[in-house]
Amino acid sequence: MALPPKFAGQKLVSSAIQPAAVHTLELYLDYVCPFSAKMFKTVYTTPLRDIILNKYGTKLVTIFRQQIQPWHPSSTLTHEAGVAVLKLAPNKFLDFSTALFNDQASFFDANVVHESRNQTYKRLAKIAGSVGVDENQVYDMLEISDKPAEDGSLNTGNKVTNDLKVLVKMHRLVGVHVTPTVVFDGVIAGDISSSWTVDQWEEWLAKNVA
Incomplete structure (x- = not known):
């Protein structure tokens, strides 16, 4: 599936080559x-990252697709924060994602149920700030007003709502449900597990990336 340029921060691709693969x-x-956290950490925070970039960088583009799981309400809020970072500092998206996955338990149901939506956004903006993205700008993009819009609407969303809708539409086209799901060259790779080690990933890459 094509990746819109405004979401280019989701790509893991060597800066020495063109972003085509x-x-x-x-x-x-x-x-x-x-389980998503487990897979993310293996792919993006172990030696596997350098293997993907340096050994397969001219043959492979890796994309982190933000998949909202709506039965956890905070999932939407965390991904909104990811979109805000993509818009403000796309080169910091993976750093932000690493920090958020490391702190993901603080956004589980039991840890957000007693705070307001904007309070959750403030915590997410602080995580963005910890990796060098302007915290105030991130919060400004996420904050929900408690006042009606000029036309009287009470469902105005925030400054990333329209971009989030695009992501949701894109993912509905491929019918992804569970997370993590891996798609290779447009086909779900059901053999790949979140528990895979670096060695297992290396073996799979050697077999599948010509």
């Missing part, structure tokens, strides 16, 4: 899914 590896991950 023969193969595309798409990781559909949710910020409040423990």
Whole structure:
């Protein structure tokens, strides 16, 4: 599936080459899914990251697809924060995602149920600030007003709502449900597990990335 340029921060691709590639590896991950966190950390925070970039960088583009799981209400809020970072500082998106996955338990149901939506946004903006993105700008994009819009609407959303809608529409086209889900060259790779080690990933890449 094509990646709109405004979401380019989701790509893991060597800066030494053009962002086109023969193969595309798409990781559909949710910020409040423990199994997504496991897969993200293996792919993006271990030596596997350098293997993908340096050994397969001319043949493979890896995309982190933000997959909202709506039965956890905070999932939407965390992904809104991810979109805000994409818009403000796309080069910080993976750093933000790493920090958020490391702190994901604080956004699980039991830990957000007693705070307001804007309070959750403030905590997410602080995480963005911790990786060098302007915290105030992030919160400004996320904050929900408690006042009606000029036309009287009470359902105005925030400054990332329209972009989030685009992501949701894109993911509905491929019918992804569970997280994590891995899609390789447009086909779900059901053999890939969140528990895979770096060695297992290396073996799979060697076999599938020509």
